[in-house]
Each structure stands twice: as structure tokens, then as C-alpha cells.
Amino acid sequence: MRGIYFDGKTAAYREDLPKPVPSQGESLIRVYMAAVCNTDKEILRGYRPDFRGIMGHEFVGVVEESPDDALIGKTVVGELNAACGKCVYCCTGRPTHCTYRRVLGMHDKDGCFAEYMTIDTSLLHLVPEGLAVEKAIYTEPLAAAFEIMTQVSFEADKNIAVLGDGRLAYCVVQALASKGHHVTVIGKHSEKLEQFIPYAEVTLEREREGYEIVVEATGSPDGIRQAFELVRKKGTIVLKSTYAGEVSLPLSLVAVNEITIVGSRCGPFVPALEALASGKARFPDITLFKPEEYEKAFAYTGFKAGFRFDRL
Numbered sequence: 001m002r003g004i005y006f007d008g009k010t011a012a013y014r015e016d017l018p019k020p021v022p023s024q025g026e027s028l029i030r031v032y033m034a035a036v037c038n039t040d041k042e043i044l045r046g047y048r049p050d051f052r053g054i055m056g057h058e059f060v061g062v063v064e065e066s067p068d069d070a071l072i073g074k075t076v077v078g079e080l081n082a083a084c085g086k087c088v089y090c091c092t093g094r095p096t097h098c099t100y101r102r103v104l105g106m107h108d109k110d111g112c113f114a115e116y117m118t119i120d121t122s123l124l125h126l127v128p129e130g131l132a133v134e135k136a137i138y139t140e141p142l143a144a145a146f147e148i149m150t151q152v153s154f155e156a157d158k159n160i161a162v163l164g165d166g167r168l169a170y171c172v173v174q175a176l177a178s179k180g181h182h183v184t185v186i187g188k189h190s191e192k193l194e195q196f197i198p199y200a201e202v203t204l205e206r207e208r209e210g211y212e213i214v215v216e217a218t219g220s221p222d223g224i225r226q227a228f229e230l231v232r233k234k235g236t237i238v239l240k241s242t243y244a245g246e247v248s249l250p251l252s253l254v255a256v257n258e259i260t261i262v263g264s265r266c267g268p269f270v271p272a273l274e275a276l277a278s279g280k281a282r283f284p285d286i287t288l289f290k291p292e293e294y295e296k297a298f299a300y301t302g303f304k305a306g307f308r309f310d311r312l
Contacts, residue, residue: 002309003054003114004294011044011055013292020110020118027066027121029076034059034112035137035286035306036297038168038219039242040105044298047244048106056113057104058140058306060133068121077139077273079123080104081266096266113291115309125269128277137306138283139272141167145175146275147267148238152213154181161185161211162200163227164218165192167304168240170283172217173200175272178280184211186230195284195303206230216240221247233257238264 001017022028035058043051057080063071083090083098090098104119105111127136154160160176162169165187176183177199184201187193193202210232216223217240224247227237239261254261275281286304289297297305 001115002291004056004291004307006043006051006053006055008049008052011294011298013294017054017114019116022065022118025067025121026118027068027071027124028064029059029061029078029112029117029119030064031059031061031112031115031117031309032075033061033133033137033286033288033306033308035141035304036300037141038166041298042242042244043106045244047242051106053105054110054112054114054117055105056111057106058137059112059117060127060136060139061112061117063124064116066121071121071124071126075127075133075136076124077127077136077269078104078119078125079143079266079269080106080140082109082120082123113294113307125273128273131273131277134286135276135283136273137286138171138276138281138304139269141171142175142275142281143267143269143272144240144265145171145267146271147264148172148175148215148240149179150268151262151264152236152238154179154213158212159184159207160213160215161206161230162215162217163223163230164216164220164241165189165196166217166219168219169215169217170195170303172215172240174281174283175275178275211235213238219243221245224249228253228259231257231259234259236260236262238262240264 001019003017005014034056081096082102083095084100087099102109160183162185185196196202213236214227214231215238216227219241284303286306288308291307
């Protein structure tokens with residue numbers, strides 16, 4: 001089987017990977033398309049030093065084997081956290097934080113950068129009829145953006161800033177705009193900010209009085225420091241970026257200015273699929289590479305890179 005394997009230090013294209021066999025409760029997926037996330041790039045920089053296996057967690061594929069006969073032959077996307085169902089987090093409604101969770105392409109579970117993958121059947125979601133695969137591939141990152149609205153109350157009178165002008169920020173803006181929220185995007189690159197114009201106000205400078213809610217979506221360690229400069233006293237910072245390494249922060253300002261910091265990662269697939277299918281969330285076309293061209297895909301600086309493994 002062809003795929004992209006991470007040995008703990010580097011990624012490599014291989015053609016000798018064994019075809020996976022589903023465990024109890026799992027389905028076998030023939031991967032049609034898989035997308036590169038910034039987290040995948042951070043893994044190459046040391047974000048998940050203990051991981052060994054096939055990379056990737058954003059995919060669209062076809063179910064070939066499943067304990068649920070109704071899924072066989074269906075086009076699906078899938079969540080990335082497989083929970084145990086028994087630990088304190090699972091029993092208190094927090095399965096994405098399961099103590100023993102396996103994470104596609106990141107922890108104790110091979111991912112989707114291969115011709116086939118296995119996944120807990122409970123994590124699968126049907127791709128709505130009429131939704132193109134090239135659009136459905138954005139489900140997972142858009143779902144992560146929708147998670148923000150399960151954590152923070154976005155009242156109409158609160159001004160909202162999204163910090164960043166890359167893919168992560170774009171997902172956040174698409175999620176918020178699809179629900180009618182007005183946002184201001186603050187970035188560093190005028191050419192990148194242009195893609196946000198149909199959905200948000202854009203600026204290279206912050207408002208003098210700051211913002212009640214700042215969503216940090218730069219993908220950079222410097223982003224959280226910038227968020228501290230942007231947020232109002234008694235305001236909220238939503239931290240979406242994940243990256244290798246550590247950051248020093250002026251934590252005394254959190255106490256003195258009574259700032260709330262909310263970490264945010266994986267989110268609900270249903271509203272993401274609905275937004276994509278309805279056209280309320282729109283994304284640029286993904287640029288596809290052959291899996292053996294993985295180095296080009298990881299180095300790609302356009303909006304989104306991915307791999308095509310098979311035909312639907």
C-alpha cells in the first residue's frame with residue numbers, strides 16, 4: 001500500500017505499507033482525497049515526538065468494510081479522536097479529551113495519508129449528496145472553527161477580531177460569517193487579506209480600543225502575544241493555534257486585566273457539513289499532489305495542499 005510514513009523524525013513516501021485490517025467497531029476506508037493541515041507540518045517540527053505511523057487526519061473516502069452495512073459504498077469524512085468510552089472525560093461528556101484516545105495521524109493511530117485507513121465507525125459522517133469531494137475535504141478544519149461557538153457566547157454587541165490571514169483564520173471567519181457574526185480580520189499580508197473581503201472587514205492595524213473577543217489563528221507562537229495587545233480588559237482570547245515549542249506569556253496581565261483565555265481545537269462535523277453543502281461556507285480549490293510528491297505538498301505556500309489516492 002502507498003502512503004506517507006513518519007518515523008519520529010522525518011516523513012517518507014513508501015509503497016510497502018500493509019493494508020490495514022479493521023478492529024472491532026472500525027470501518028475500512030478507501031481514501032480518495034487527503035489534505036495537509038498545518039498540524040502535519042508541525043509534526044515534522046517536533047509537535048508529536050512520540051508518534052510513529054502514517055500521517056494525516058483530513059480526508060474524504062469511501063467505506064469498503066463496516067459493521068454498519070448502510071455505510072458500505074458511501075462517501076464519508078471522519079473525526080480524528082477515538083475515545084475509550086470509559087474514562088472520566090468520556091463519562092462526563094468530554095470524549096475528545098479521553099485519557100486513552102487515539103488520534104488519526106498523531107497518536108497511536110495511523111492516519112489518512114495512504115490508500116486505505118481504518119477508523120472507529122462512530123466517527124464517520126456521510127457527505128451530503130451534491131457536495132463535491134473538493135469541498136467536503138474542508139469539513140474537519142471547518143468543524144474545528146465551529147467549536148468556538150460552543151465555547152464562547154458571541155452576542156451581537158461584542159466586536160470580534162480574528163488574528164491571522166492564513167488557512168486557519170479563513171476557516172474561523174467562514175464559520176462565524178455563516179452564522180451571521182460580523183468580524184474584523186487583522187493580518188500582515190494585504191494580498192492574503194483580500195480573500196477575506198467578501199466575509200469580513202480586513203485591516204493591517206488594530207482598533208485603538210481593542211476587541212471584546214480575539215480569536216488567535218495565526219498558527220505562530222507570536223500570535224498569542226499579539227492577542228494580548230488586541231484584547232480589551234475583561235475580554236476573551238480564543239486560542240486556535242497549535243505548534244511545536246513553548247511561549248512565555250505575561251500571565252500577570254491575565255489576572256490584572258481579568259482576561260479569559262479559551263483553548264479550542266476539534267469541533268462538530270454536522271454544522272460544518274451543513275455550511276459547506278448550503279454554500280454558506282466557501283473555500284478556494286485545493287491543490288492536489290501525488291503522494292510521492294509529499295515534499296512539494298508540505299512545502300506548498302498556497303491556500304491548501306492535498307493528495308489524491310484513488311477515484312470515487
